[in-house]
Amino acid sequence: MTTETPVLPERLVEELDRVTIRFAGDSGDGMQLTGTQFTKTTAVFGNDLATLPDYPAEIRAPTGSLPGVSGFQLSFASSDIRTPGDAPDVLVAMNPAAVKTNVNDLRPGGLLIVDEDEFNSGNLKKAAYASNPLEDGSLAKWQVIKVRITRQNEMALEGLPLNTAQKFKSRNFYALGLILWLYGRSMDTTVKWAQERFGRMPDQLEANLRALRAGYNFGDTTELFRVRYDVPPADVPPGDYRHISGNEATALGFLAASVQSGLPLFYASYPITPASDVLHELSKLRNFGVKTMQAEDEIAAIGAAIGAAYGGHLGLTGTSGPGLALKSEALNLAVMTELPLVVIDVQRAGPSTGMPTKTEQSDLLQAMFGRNGDSPVAIVAPATPTECFTMAVEAFRIALKHMVPVIYLSDGYLGNGSEPWRIPKLADLPKVAYHYAAQDADFSPYRRDAETLARPWAVPGQKGLEHRIGGLEKSGATGDISYDPENHHKMTLARAEKVARIVNDIPLLEVLGPETGDLLVLSWGGTYGATTTAAERARRAGKSVASAHLRYLNPFPANLETVLRSYKRVLIPELNNGQLSLLIRGKFMVDAVGLNKISGQPFKIAEVEGKIDEMLGLTGPYHLQFGPAATLGGG
Amino acid sequence: MTAPTSNGSLISDLPVLTRKDFVSDQEVRWCPGCGDYSILAQMQKMLPSLKIPRENLVFISGIGCSSRFPYYVESYGFHSIHGRALTIASGLKSARPELTVFVVTGDGDGLSIGGNHLLHAMRRNVDLNVILFNNRIYGLTKGQFSPTSEFGKVTKSSPYGTTEQPLNPIRIALAAGATFVARSIDRDTKHLEETLYQAAQHKGISFVEVYQNCNIFNDGAFAAFAEKEVRQDRMLYLEHGKPLRFGKNMEHGIRLNGFTPEVVLNAESDDGLLIHDIYNPTPALANILVGMDYPEFPVPAGIFRSVTAPTFDELLQKQVDDAVAKGAGKFEDVLYSGETWTVS
Numbered sequence: 001m002t003t004e005t006p007v008l009p010e011r012l013v014e015e016l017d018r019v020t021i022r023f024a025g026d027s028g029d030g031m032q033l034t035g036t037q038f039t040k041t042t043a044v045f046g047n048d049l050a051t052l053p054d055y056p057a058e059i060r061a062p063t064g065s066l067p068g069v070s071g072f073q074l075s076f077a078s079s080d081i082r083t084p085g086d087a088p089d090v091l092v093a094m095n096p097a098a099v100k101t102n103v104n105d106l107r108p109g110g111l112l113i114v115d116e117d118e119f120n121s122g123n124l125k126k127a128a129y130a131s132n133p134l135e136d137g138s139l140a141k142w143q144v145i146k147v148r149i150t151r152q153n154e155m156a157l158e159g160l161p162l163n164t165a166q167k168f169k170s171r172n173f174y175a176l177g178l179i180l181w182l183y184g185r186s187m188d189t190t191v192k193w194a195q196e197r198f199g200r201m202p203d204q205l206e207a208n209l210r211a212l213r214a215g216y217n218f219g220d221t222t223e224l225f226r227v228r229y230d231v232p233p234a235d236v237p238p239g240d241y242r243h244i245s246g247n248e249a250t251a252l253g254f255l256a257a258s259v260q261s262g263l264p265l266f267y268a269s270y271p272i273t274p275a276s277d278v279l280h281e282l283s284k285l286r287n288f289g290v291k292t293m294q295a296e297d298e299i300a301a302i303g304a305a306i307g308a309a310y311g312g313h314l315g316l317t318g319t320s321g322p323g324l325a326l327k328s329e330a331l332n333l334a335v336m337t338e339l340p341l342v343v344i345d346v347q348r349a350g351p352s353t354g355m356p357t358k359t360e361q362s363d364l365l366q367a368m369f370g371r372n373g374d375s376p377v378a379i380v381a382p383a384t385p386t387e388c389f390t391m392a393v394e395a396f397r398i399a400l401k402h403m404v405p406v407i408y409l410s411d412g413y414l415g416n417g418s419e420p421w422r423i424p425k426l427a428d429l430p431k432v433a434y435h436y437a438a439q440d441a442d443f444s445p446y447r448r449d450a451e452t453l454a455r456p457w458a459v460p461g462q463k464g465l466e467h468r469i470g471g472l473e474k475s476g477a478t479g480d481i482s483y484d485p486e487n488h489h490k491m492t493l494a495r496a497e498k499v500a501r502i503v504n505d506i507p508l509l510e511v512l513g514p515e516t517g518d519l520l521v522l523s524w525g526g527t528y529g530a531t532t533t534a535a536e537r538a539r540r541a542g543k544s545v546a547s548a549h550l551r552y553l554n555p556f557p558a559n560l561e562t563v564l565r566s567y568k569r570v571l572i573p574e575l576n577n578g579q580l581s582l583l584i585r586g587k588f589m590v591d592a593v594g595l596n597k598i599s600g601q602p603f604k605i606a607e608v609e610g611k612i613d614e615m616l617g618l619t620g621p622y623h624l625q626f627g628p629a630a631t632l633g634g635g
Numbered sequence: 636m637t638a639p640t641s642n643g644s645l646i647s648d649l650p651v652l653t654r655k656d657f658v659s660d661q662e663v664r665w666c667p668g669c670g671d672y673s674i675l676a677q678m679q680k681m682l683p684s685l686k687i688p689r690e691n692l693v694f695i696s697g698i699g700c701s702s703r704f705p706y707y708v709e710s711y712g713f714h715s716i717h718g719r720a721l722t723i724a725s726g727l728k729s730a731r732p733e734l735t736v737f738v739v740t741g742d743g744d745g746l747s748i749g750g751n752h753l754l755h756a757m758r759r760n761v762d763l764n765v766i767l768f769n770n771r772i773y774g775l776t777k778g779q780f781s782p783t784s785e786f787g788k789v790t791k792s793s794p795y796g797t798t799e800q801p802l803n804p805i806r807i808a809l810a811a812g813a814t815f816v817a818r819s820i821d822r823d824t825k826h827l828e829e830t831l832y833q834a835a836q837h838k839g840i841s842f843v844e845v846y847q848n849c850n851i852f853n854d855g856a857f858a859a860f861a862e863k864e865v866r867q868d869r870m871l872y873l874e875h876g877k878p879l880r881f882g883k884n885m886e887h888g889i890r891l892n893g894f895t896p897e898v899v900l901n902a903e904s905d906d907g908l909l910i911h912d913i914y915n916p917t918p919a920l921a922n923i924l925v926g927m928d929y930p931e932f933p934v935p936a937g938i939f940r941s942v943t944a945p946t947f948d949e950l951l952q953k954q955v956d957d958a959v960a961k962g963a964g965k966f967e968d969v970l971y972s973g974e975t976w977t978v979s
């Protein structure tokens with residue numbers, strides 16, 4: 001392939017370890033595409049990276065309005081990073097509304113690249129600017145680079161049979177080209193992608209490629225930029241890599257469970273933000289025997305998945321918080337019938353409809369307790385987008401071995417976020433074992449395995465094992481309906497004990513940092529990057545701080561209590577109002593302190609650091625600070 | 636053991652079964668005299684004629700008196716939760732199309748709490764056999780009105796009479812595009828057994844409404860037309876290809892006046908009488924028949940409609956089979972999809 005990257009011009013090149021860029025514009029401006037393409041290029045180049053897309057709440061907010069701003073942040077580095085960055089170094093803003101909602105996150109002195117042409121009176125008014133910020137000095141804190149993106153893009157596209165509105169759509173390619181130039185990145189990945197994507201629309205393709213090159217060349221020729229930056233490839237373990245989002249990794253992980261077990265996967269789901277991508281991904285995989293069903297509602301989705309699990313296949317359903325609430329009663333049926341069902345919950349900001357496009361970790365207690373009766377289920381939670389893959393395999397490994405429903409708690413931040421992924425070797429994947437009931441004469445549906453307490457999985461089609469199950473309490477001895485007091489008592493304890501015994505089958509909690517000390521930072525789920533990095537920074541500064549991250553929420557790892565008692569104080573940062581804290585305090589009587597952020601945004605590393613310092617007595621009380629609406633808090 | 640799939644790896648040779656083989660060891664717990672007994676008996680009588688191995692037969696139910704049904708049939712059985720039997724059955728049948736799946740539901744379970752699922756199972760044409768026991772009352776919860784209770788009905792929860800109109804289950808089934816729609820009655824055992832058989836033979840969703848007497852909370856709901864003595868005069872037995880006739884000597888007929896049916900008393904000739912056609916691709920005739928009710932008309936029973944259409948489960952299986960035929964997925968290819976790079 002011929003390379004599209006022109007020879008580097010004579011210009012000052014500054015080497016950086018890490019850069020955080022945010023692309024922001026109107027939701028019609030294609031910022032997600034720009035961000036994704038830059039991410040791919042950077043991934044292929046070999047940087048470690050993490051991304052944070054941020055969608056506006058309304059699908060079609062008025063063009064140029066504040067609620068219509070869409071953003072995409074990525075952080076890339078020559079070292080291992082775990083978060084999409086606290087404060088961007090560079091903000092690309094395609095209109096005044098994007099400046100208004102994002103600029104306060106930009107670090108002082110950071111680069112603000114704007115499309116000057118869009119700062120007309122109409123757009124300024126929509127963004128509620130009384131005067132033009134490019135002229136009134138209000139942006140003095142930052143290096144403002146004004147580029148006439150709209151005009152220059154139009155000029156580059158001259159002669160193409162496209163109208164002004166169509167040409168306007170290529171602006172994001174112009175911006176992309178400019179940023180690719182700024183960081184010395186090749187246009188190859190984007191050119192190749194565009195050729196595939198717009199292959200059938202030659203004019204569109206030509207427009208986008210011209211815009212891309214025009215932006216690139218502008219960077220090269222303009223005097224606006226004094227330096228360009230280089231972020232050398234990260235030192236990562238050898239292997240084959242690709243770029244993957246959490247929801248994609250989730251889908252692939254559940255496919256892996258099917259491949260590794262030899263059982264067909266059946267996925268039933270009702271579209272819901274931010275879980276729908278899992279349905280989209282799995283729907284493509286018919287050639288793996290994957291059957292998907294877009295159900296009429298959340299209840300039908302879990303019902304169908306229970307039907308598949310009852311039928312001896314991998315029964316899987318997926319949703320987000322409000323959907324999990326609708327599924328509760330059916331999930332309890334799976335608890336009662338002890339079927340190996342897995343439920344994905346890609347959590348979002350609640351309660352009720354809440355903020356569908358924003359992340360939160362507030363379904364932990366719902367997952368634990370959100371059903372009638374004493375109703376234990378196993379709960380796992382991936383820590384990073386790529387870990388969505390491994391924990392999906394884990395979910396079915398546990399469900400099948402222990403004959404128990406498993407809730408898989410992802411979140412919007414993990415699901416939409418992405419990072420480079422070292423592609424696993426097939427041989428390294430864990431085996432996922434299952435056992436159908438032995439076709440014995442003395443079969444009984446609730447005769448439990450001595451070690452795990454799992455009941456036998458007798459599936460229709462197995463001759464001689466005809467039996468009845470259901471939501472009514474059953475006799476542990478015969479499987480018949482039973483209202484016997486002692487039986488119900490014992491069956492309730494058995495269901496709890498069965499889940500508790502999973503502890504023997506999961507890894508111990510890993511601690512980073514000193515084995516004993518002043519402070520333990522305990523986290524779970526998608527906050528891993530910020531909490532772990534904050535603790536690491538504290539240690540580097542000589543503080544006695546360890547961190548541990550829970551991937552198994554029910555049951556907890558066997559050593560959790562020992563770990564908790566090895567530190568003077570325990571901090572639990574969570575994107576909810578203290579749900580893990582409640583469990584830890586209730587179960588272990590440990591006086592854990594929460595750092596609770598419920599803004600729909602992930603943690604910034606600095607926020608966790610601030611709380612750490614407070615708990616170590618180094619500073620006074622720490623308070624979270626919130627930016628204006630529609631900003632991306634990195635972290 | 637291998638995973639059960641549509642290739643029927645777990646299906647054994649065809650046995651010769653009798654009614655007794657489908658009677659489970661569970662004690663039947665319906666009120667004495669309940670119409671459910673008859674439906675269970677006709678089902679157990681009918682099942683051997685399907686000539687399918689017992690282990691490939693699954694009964695799934697929701698909640699209600701009718702939903703106890705799976706306990707009493709010696710086969711695989713799943714007594715689920717209120718209104719959701721069809722969702723579980725749809726998932727099971729889609730995953731395992733080789734199974735024969737019956738769904739037992741009632742007027743509350745199927746039309747009230749589970750109404751949405753009924754619509755969608757029918758429009759998808761999942762190959763299920765749905766038997767809806769319509770007793771026009773909530774029996775298990777001891778006597779509240781149901782979505783099929785007549786207007787003004789006085790019950791425990793409607794001491795002043797209901798203020799809502801009933802649903803007609805057959806009308807719902809036709810509207811949702813069910814490919815097999817029939818009605819029978821607990822008291823007419825022969826007709827019931829035959830209707831259940833026809834439903835089971837149909838490929839695609841079969842919907843059978845069974846008028847079922849709840850002798851405790853709604854005794855005699857159908858007596859006015861369903862008692863043996865009056866049945867011939869007050870019910871219209873639908874037979875494909877035959878003119879619509881009823882009466883002790885089949886002396887009366889039904890004809891159309893515009894779009895409205897009317898009774899022709901003592902119709903001497905078949906000329907002008909409606910001819911029943913269950914295979915008609917349009918449900919127009921069925922939709923006219925469904926509006927006929929006692930006392931203005933004899934109540935139609937039998938098959939309203941029976942048409943063939945691809946089923947949801949077979950279409951889904953076909954997508955899988957076609958995709959696999961084009962090349963079974965290699966997991967490695969999916970892992971490596973999109974752009975990849977190597978770090979050495």
Ligand code: SF4
Pocket residue numbers: 664665666668669670671700770774775848849850851852
């Ligand atoms: S309450 Fe009515 S429907 Fe229920 S078992 Fe008794 S008679 Fe039958």
